Amino acid sequence: MKITRIEAVPxxxxYVHPLHFASGSVDEADHVLVRVHTDEGIVGVADTPPRPYTYGETQKSIVAVVEDIFSPQLAGLDIFARDRMQTIMDRTVHNQTAKGAVDIAVWDVIGKYLNQPVSSLLGGFTDHMTVSHMLGFKPAQELLQIALEFREKHGINTFKLKTGRRPISLDVEAARVLREGLGPEAHLYMDANRGWSANESAEVLRQTADLGMEFLEEPDDAREVLGRRRLVTNSPIPIAADESAPDLGSAAREILTGGANFLAIKTARSGFTEATKILGMAQGMGIDVYVGNQIDTQVGTIASVTFGAAFAHTSKRAGELSNYLDMADDLLAEPLSIEDGKIFVRDVPGVGTAIDEDKLAHYRSN
Ligand code: MUC
Ligand code: MG
Structure with a gap:
């Protein structure tokens, strides 16, 4: 079975609840749905979130690179030639989420063709992921109210607090209010999206040392290498690389040069093929990982669940899988549900991303 063309639909x-964080904000999911068409009529689907402040991509750039570059380059290739596709796409630099979506859509075709859930094909470790919810910038008491609601309504007890604000006391207070309000059993960690300097980050770690924060993600700019190394060396909790490690090479570099000792794996930017390579490298080096989010729709979220549940090393921690709840609607024909803090893999051939075509017609931009 061969690829005939790849379509990109903006x-x-x-959003009902816009999200603000140190590197940007979102009030509209202006995403791109990627569809890989084949000569046997099977179509694979994946979602692509433009994040100009992280990867330099925009909705228009994703449509252009998928339809003008990747589609003609990959047309005619056998659907199983994933590493060939990866090699071809890698000739074009950057365009991280566009590449990730093409790869996931190809896996979706493979699962449908073989009549198997992709999670089983990838690794088949378990049938669910525990959910972590990401909290954007808000006053501390509002954050606590949201977290309590999520715990009550969805059974979620892991929260990522967006930080990186100045003065740092805003975030230190938020961390304290969350810990005191949620109790010792809640899993809490922070993500500063490069908002602080290395020294500010060290000060935050000092002031939150009694709050049981599990790790700190992307506190400062990892390109300021000595500051970051000093921070990682001296930090009492792991320092995670997210946007400083978007692909296999950068993940290896950050771990080996002491820029991080923990890794976010995001299928939106790595697809399943490169994410599997990052995972293997991390596991072999004794580095823990977690499934991060790119503020994904339900279409993106079920891809993260598919990947995360497939492996022991990704499923042992909560993955960030619930921010689709901040959006007004979604394209997934059968909506996701979170039961007792978990999302289950779909027991259907492929990734489980059947699209509601009426909704796509309603929300599409062209
Ligand atoms: C994160 O972990 O940084 C912020 C923007 C985005 O796309 O994903 C995030 C979450
Ligand atoms: Mg992050």
Missing amino acids: YSIP
Whole structure:
């Protein structure tokens, strides 16, 4: 079975709860749905979130690179030639989430063709992921109310607090209010999206040392290498690389040069093929990972669940899988549900991303 063309459909869905964080904000999911078409009529689907402040991509750039570059380059290739596809796409630098979506959509075709859930094909470790919810910038008491609601309504007890604000007391207070309000059993960690300097980050670690924060993600700019190394060396909790380690090479570099000792794996930017390589490298080096989020729709989220549940090393920690709840609607024909803090893999051939075509027609931008 061969790829005939790859389609990129821009669409836009508003947020009911816009999210703000140190590197940017979102109030509209202006994403791109990627569809890989084949000569046997099977179509694979994946979602692509433009994040100009992280990867330099925009909705228009994703449509252009998928339809003008990747589609003609990959047309005619056998659907199983994943590493060939990866090698070809890697000739084009950057465009991280566009590449990730093409890879996931190809896996979706493979699963449908073989009549198997992709999670089983990838590794088949378990049938669910525990959910972590990401909290954007808000006053501390509001954050606590949201977290309590999520715990009550969805059974979620792991929260990522967006930080990186100045003065740092805003975030230190938020961390304290969350810990005191949620109790010792809640799993809490922070993500500063490069908002602080290395020294500010060290000060935050000092002031939150009694709050049981499990790790700190991307505290400062990892390109300021000595500051970052000093921080990682002296930190009492792991320092995670997210946007400083978007692919296999950068993940290896950050771990080996002491820029991080923990890794976010995001299928939106690594697809399943490169994410599997990053995972193997991390596991072999004794580095823990977690499934991060790119503020994914339900289409993106089920891809993260598919990957995360497939492996022991990704499923042992909660993955960031619930921010689709901040959006007004979604394209997934059968909506996701979170039961007792978990999302289950779909027991259907492929990734489980059947699209509601009426909704796509309604939200598409062209
Ligand atoms: C994160 O972990 O940084 C912020 C923007 C985005 O796309 O994903 C995030 C979450
Ligand atoms: Mg992050």
